[in-house]
Amino acid sequence: MPPDATATVRTKALVEVEDLARDFDVSKPWLFRVLQGDRKRILKAVAGVSFDIPKGTTLSLVGESGCGKTTVARLVVGLYPPSRGRIRFDGLDMASLTSRAVAAPVRRRIQMIFQDPYASLNPRWRVRDIIAEPIRAFGLIRDRAAIEARVGELLSQVKLSPKDGEKYPHEFSGGQRQRISIARALSSTPEFLVCDEPTSALDVSVQAQILNLMKDLQRELGLTYLFISHNLAVVRHMSDRIGVMYLGRIVELAPGETLFARPRHPYTRMLLDAIPDLEMTGRARTPVGGEVPSPIDPPPGCAFHPRCPLANARCKAEVPSLRTVADVQVACHAVEEGRT
């Protein structure tokens, strides 16, 4: 990406991610390797991802399992250290936050909502303690009564009753638990929420409640979202901009409306064609063959070339980089050369 094209966006972006990468060592234990003569095996979960998120907007990352979208989410909140690349939050380099004293005020402004509301709430804690944990951890409010009042306020904000604070997580349904997760995330008054498949474990009618709530909160509190999902319809509903990921890279990054009106990357087109939709009863379609290759041993060149109808010799040899075309960034030799 040329630096001048993004310079104007940079000034307003709350989150800037540059060439972010993360490798995982999935080798067998040392002794086995020596005895069997195996080499180290490195899984490149994220292989160089760049994006900006302007304040108050939603960027979604979408892709199939194993594409690295969850790893990006975890890198951005700092649950994993990156192998390469830079994350800037409000102009501050996250790698420079080495001591707890400098990190805490920044960390407070970033929170995360997880996929599984059954696993992400401590079953032994009362809901009010779960929600108050970030308040106590960051020392935001000292007075007990004031904390209680704040928890009640947060519960009402996510459309639960302040009395629910007395209960334990098992007394709530999946949708209500996800509301509790949201209340907990909001308790440190963050500006940036990373949401990793927040509705994937929920039924559709409950999903609608949570998505509506998240949109309302974004409007009321001016929140910025990084939204991770495999469901393109949900992503379309939530996002201002969408990044499509395939095997650790962003292959297309575009405003939501543009992506759906005119998908450019062959993988994006395949995904859009593959998804069953209510409007498409009796539609005949052409499913693309093949499966996602293993990220441990990705194909050379463009990782999508074995499944791509437009692939040629260049695609097999050279990794395409993200290029800007109008308001869209796309990483594809075929699109660049106009072979479509």
Add this chain to the structure above:
Amino acid sequence: MPLLEVKNLRVEFPTRRGTLVAVDDVSFHIDEGEVLGVVGESGAGKSITGVSIIRLIEPPGRIAGGQVILNGRRIDNIPLEEMRHVRGKEIGAIFQDPLTTLNPLYTIGHQLVETMQTHLGIGDKEARARAIRWLEDVGIPGAAQRIDAYPHQFSGGMRQRVVIALALCAEPRLVIADEPTTALDVSIQAQVIALLKRLCREHGTAIMLVTHDMGVIAETADRVAVMYAGRIAEIGPVREVVKHARHPYTDGLMGSIPSLSHKVERLTQIEGSMPRLTDIPRGCAFNPRCPKVFDRCRTERPDLMKTDGPNLAACWLHAAPGRDEALGHAA
């Protein structure tokens, strides 16, 4: 005569705190070669309905009432030994997780051959040749070599293809597919759905497709039954149910699904959540969440009744004078 007829099916789970009714007075039919979709949210009883038909319901769950009639013959009361021949030969089954359907200790060829020999009584050579043909048919590359591979050597999508071959190889008239694509990625899901549709059309097999994914149903099914709290809320041709839902629950459900083809500012929201089986409300089970609720809904339980379209809906809104008759059996 319909291929399968389910009349007033009732499935109970006795518990220490009383009996839970998971499926309550459910009636529907499936015609030869037809695809009936069954949708609903978790706990609606859609899977239990499916497994009850082939009597694979796990104890303590039991069929407490009603009839299941396949080709004019009741199969809900025949001995289990006889039922084993119905399963596979007359009704095939595809479940969500292909790993639990396939036996990890046998090659997939062995499992296909065994199924065909049990139900079709054909010789070793013939069975193996057919097994290879089936694997080619479901799109396994290099079928002649892969036939001697074990399930763990296949990817998730490939395993589900093997399961489809296994369900269809004894040439049943009906396949019950319970969330067949839920565990798969979208691009693989599309391949599997297309495959299932093609094979069933070629062999004239009817499908009962149980899923929570309305998109899959909209694309695959001829008719659809929407279940809520153990009962059918609405049943009718798929286009009518999706576009002109007659039951407020179906209407809300369709509105709550984000669409790919257009963007709305807010999704329709059904307040609350599905009741637990321990406390299903009196009257219509949907009444506490229903935006159109009135007095009768709170006291009297509606059965499926005629509406102004081809759908049947279990909703008092459609109880106009003259068509007050409940039509539970006609479904």
